[in-house]
Amino acid sequence: MSVRPCVNLWALVTLQSLAVQQGFQADVIRTIYKYLGSFENTIEVIEAMREAAEVHAVAEILSRTDEDDVQDDSIMDDSVKEDSVRQEEE
Secondary structure (H helix, E strand, O other): OOHHHHHHHHHHHHHHHHHHHHOOOHHHHHHHHHHHOOHHHHHHHHHHHHHHHHHHHHHHHHHHOOHHHOOOHHHHOHHHHHHHHHHHHO
16 A cells, blocks of 8 residues: 555545534635645644634624623633724724
8 A cells, every 4th residue: 555545544634623623614624735735834724714703703793782682701702802893993
């Protein structure tokens, strides 16, 4: 058995695992890896995407509700709230 298919299988399994961990579709993760060619850079981009998605989600939730109506205080993390307010101002 050639080493190359084992490496490809390892990469596919690793990328699938990243997708599950970070909450993105596997094809999105594979596309990022395809362009970057580095697991380290791919992970950095995925983490940045997740942070941006969370900030955007909080901003959207807050824009559609009154803060008093939000049942789950965990989305009201001060750093995320500050980021979402800052983005709305820009």
